[in-house]
Amino acid sequence: MAYGGPSRPWCSWFMPLSCVACIAVFVYTMYVNNCPKNLGEDRCVFRDHLGRFSFQPRSENSLFGPSTATLKKLGGLSRNLVVYDGEIYRFFSCMWLHANVIHLLTNSLAILFIGVKLEEDFGFLRIGLLYVLSGFGGGLLSCLHQDESQQTLQISVGASGALFGLLGASLSEIITNWTLYTNKCVSITMLILVIGVNMAIGFMPGIDNMAHIGGFVAGILLGFILLLRPQYGYVSGPYIAPGYELNHKKPKYQCHQKLLWVISAVVLFVW
Secondary structure (H helix, E strand, C coil), X not given: CECCCCCCCCCCCHHHHHHHHHHHXXXXXXXXXXXXXXXXXXXXXXXXXXXXXXXXXXXXXXXXXXXXXXXXXXXCECHHHHHCCCCCCHHHHHHHXXXXXXXXXXXXXXXXXXXXXXXXXXXXXXXXXXXXXHHHHHHHHHHHHCCCCCCCCCCECCCHHHHHHHHHHHHHHHHHCHHHCCCHHHHHHHHHHHHHHHHHHCCCCCCCHHHHHXXXXXXXXXXXXXXXXXXXXCECHHHCCCCCCXXXXXXXXXXXXXXXXXXXXXXXXXC
């Protein structure tokens, strides 16, 4: 069986389930936040319609969300809490929390748009691992960049690091599987454009761009390791026909794929 023909895509369930989980966690976050009880009913946004689930005042959270104290309580990422209190779990819990409704919706839509296609091509195991480890990489760089000398507690939340990991992995997938693409320039140009726009948005006030960069770099490296495709014309052992000349058998992966795999593995190990 030669690689390169039509193949049946995987059924994508991890990426949609991740979005559902983020939405469920946000609803639970608002339940725990309980703005009317903590601030008084007259100060909460949409109290008459949402009751306990109403949002913090616009002066505190302008895009409809919980308080910083609630995000901290539920696992938001903070350098001081990780370094001095040893709460390592926050590297993973923070990627399921979101600061506000707009943050939640934009991340969820982007993850579905990018992640579902990758999961259909490579399966939930590789993409799920890539998603979680990219989120960890984004959280790690965010944590290292936080200024612990500031008096106000800095909390970082969101799936943006994992999202940028998917973008980075998409880029490295095109590079390492370059010979399999027919419209190479179009594919890579469109992807670079999407990455550039998202990176530019990250420089807006209040957005943790270090998490974006950390997730993106981790995604690129993991993509070179996890998203290799056999080169076109490769024939696996069980499908070699009788009389086939093994001297003409193509290797499964090309030299540049193996080289990028080794380099990325070494960089991740050192990191």
